[in-house]
Amino acid sequence: MHANHPLTEDLGFLLSRASGVLARSASEALAPLGLRVRSYSVLDLVDEDGDGVTQRRLAATMGLDPSQIVALVDDLEKRDLVTRAPDPTDRRNKLIAITEAGHQVCRQARERVAAASDGHFEGVSPQDLDHLRYMLRRIAFPESDLDDREAVALGGHGN
Amino acid sequence: MHANHPLTEDLGFLLSRASGVLARSASEALAPLGLRVRSYSVLDLVDEDGDGVTQRRLAATMGLDPSQIVALVDDLEKRDLVTRAPDPTDRRNKLIAITEAGHQVCRQARERVAAASDGHFEGVSPQDLDHLRYMLRRIAFPESDLDDREAVALGGHGN
DNA sequence: ATCAACAATTGACATCATCAACTGTAGTTG
DNA sequence: CAACTACAGTTGATGATGTCAATTGTTGAT
Numbered sequence: 001m002h003a004n005h006p007l008t009e010d011l012g013f014l015l016s017r018a019s020g021v022l023a024r025s026a027s028e029a030l031a032p033l034g035l036r037v038r039s040y041s042v043l044d045l046v047d048e049d050g051d052g053v054t055q056r057r058l059a060a061t062m063g064l065d066p067s068q069i070v071a072l073v074d075d076l077e078k079r080d081l082v083t084r085a086p087d088p089t090d091r092r093n094k095l096i097a098i099t100e101a102g103h104q105v106c107r108q109a110r111e112r113v114a115a116a117s118d119g120h121f122e123g124v125s126p127q128d129l130d131h132l133r134y135m136l137r138r139i140a141f142p143e144s145d146l147d148d149r150e151a152v153a154l155g156g157h158g159n
Numbered sequence: 160m161h162a163n164h165p166l167t168e169d170l171g172f173l174l175s176r177a178s179g180v181l182a183r184s185a186s187e188a189l190a191p192l193g194l195r196v197r198s199y200s201v202l203d204l205v206d207e208d209g210d211g212v213t214q215r216r217l218a219a220t221m222g223l224d225p226s227q228i229v230a231l232v233d234d235l236e237k238r239d240l241v242t243r244a245p246d247p248t249d250r251r252n253k254l255i256a257i258t259e260a261g262h263q264v265c266r267q268a269r270e271r272v273a274a275a276s277d278g279h280f281e282g283v284s285p286q287d288l289d290h291l292r293y294m295l296r297r298i299a300f301p302e303s304d305l306d307d308r309e310a311v312a313l314g315g316h317g318n
Numbered sequence: 319a320t321c322a323a324c325a326a327t328t329g330a331c332a333t334c335a336t337c338a339a340c341t342g343t344a345g346t347t348g
Numbered sequence: 349c350a351a352c353t354a355c356a357g358t359t360g361a362t363g364a365t366g367t368c369a370a371t372t373g374t375t376g377a378t
Contacts, residue, residue, distance in 0.1 A: 006269065007203040008220070011292060012181035012276055016196075017299035019178035020222050022171035037175075038334090044166040056356060061167070063179050065336065070358060092343045092356045110165065117171055123297050128290075133170060135291050138282050140176035141167075195364090215325060224367065229327060251325045251374045 022117060029116035033109055034079070038062075040109050042072045043098070046082055047106045052095025054087070063140075081105055174298075181276060188275035192268055193238070197221075199268050201231050202257070205241055206265045211254030213246070222299075240264055 007013050026037050035043070041062055046053055055073060059066040073096055076082040081102030087093035098106065121129060166172050185196050194202065200221055205212055214232060218225040232255055235241040240261030246252035257265065280288060 006207075007200055008296070009292060010203075010272070010276075011280070011288070011295070012178070012185050012196075012272070013200065014292060014295035014299055015174060015178040015181055017222055018295045019171070019174040021299055021301075022174055026171050036333090037171075041166055041172060044169075048165075054356075063176055064334095066357070067337085067359080068334075086343095090344070090356090094357070113169070113171065117169075120298050120301065121170070123301075124294055128294060129170070131287075132291065132294050133168060133173060135283055135287060136170070136173035136177045137167070139279050140173055140180055142180075142279065197365090213325075223365095225326070226328080226368085227365075245374095249325085249375070253326070 022120060025116045025120065026113045029112040030109055033105060033112070035105070035109055038064075038068075039072050039076055040106075040113070042069070042096075043076060043081060043102060043106045043109065046096050046098045047103055048098075050097065052085070052087075052097040054093045054095060056093070058096065076102070181279060184275045184279065185272045188271040189268055192264060192271070194264070194268055197227075198231050198235055199265075199272070201228070201255075202235060202240060202261060202265045202268065205255050205257045206262055207257075209256065211242075211244070211246075211256035213252045213254060215252070217255065235261070 023037055026040070030036060030040050042058055045058055045061060055069040056066055058064075058073075059069050062069075073082065073084055077084050080099055083097050083099060084094050085097070087095050124132070182196055185199070189195060189199050201217055204217055204220060214228040215225055217223075217232075218228050221228075232241065232243055236243050239258055242256050242258060243253050244256070246254050283291070
């Protein structure tokens with residue numbers, strides 16, 4: 001008899017709650033590597049993108065203010081997990097690229113996070129997880145629901 | 160062509176991102192009422208629970224440290240949206256109950272939040288939303304997957 | 319009467335979010 | 349070229365949040 005509260009049916013609340021659960025889990029898994037959830041996100045986004053990524057882009061993808069990226073990259077750079085170099089094409093941009101050490105750490109981090117996350121998805125089927133991913137992507141990245149299909153239709157750019 | 164980053168397929172990341180999107184939306188919707196997402200959550204949980212709720216319970220439901228509830232209730236109490244009274248049965252507990260004014264504000268808040276949220280779910284069917292709710296509940300409240308089924312088993316009152 | 323367990327509270331401290339201001343670079347216009 | 353605008357990154361201030369240890373008051377049991 002604790003259900004029935006409108007709040008516990010509210011998607012925003014459930015998202016926040018579920019997100020918190022996963023974040024804690026990931027946080028614990030990453031601690032031994034000296035990473036936090038945020039720095040791991042940066043590392044992961046930079047990984048497998050040999051050309052380097054601008055900080056602006058990182059900020060946009062992570063949904064953060066660009067100013068917050070600075071400290072994250074500072075830390076990763078200080079530990080030689082990423083490099084930060086001005087873009088030759090446009091010296092305003094700084095291209096963040098991963099180092100070999102960073103790549104290794106990133107791999108370990110992925111494994112740890114995945115292992116830690118698995119426990120939370122036990123009751124859910126793989127198809128349901130895919131479905132969940134799909135829906136969350138639509139909510140998290142609304143304007144780019146063009147990812148997998150007709151990327152054309154919208155003349156403008158929504159919002 | 161920006162997809163394919165493992166991170167953007169990671170459920171933890173997607174949850175955090177989607178949660179952030181909804182939270183901002185709700186935050187803007189609630190600002191005119193002088194509420195934040197957190198205080199709205201408290202208000203909503205207290206509403207429709209005439210008997211009053213202990214702060215411990217609020218903390219557990221919201222996934223917060225009990226110490227954080229104090230300030231939230233302080234604020235709501237100061238504005239006469241809730242009352243805080245010692246439980247006659249066990250004077251350690253304080254029962255938080257809603258006031259008439261609180262009930263009214265809560266209703267407005269719900270409408271505003273719902274209106275603001277709707278925009279984020281446009282592309283998703285009602286059944287998918289139900290499904291989403293269901294899965295999120297499983298992730299957010301793992302031990303209580305009894306919600307929809309044998310909610311009886313525990314003689315007590317959950318938790 | 320003493321003790322352990324618990325709810326609420328306080329305070330300290332680190333993290334994070336939000337914004338405004340500043341620097342350096344690029345592109346445009348006169 | 350000079351002046352202007354626009355942008356990426358950076359810094360700093362300020363408030364909100366998360367986390368934890370310690371305290372107070374209350375309960376229940378010994």
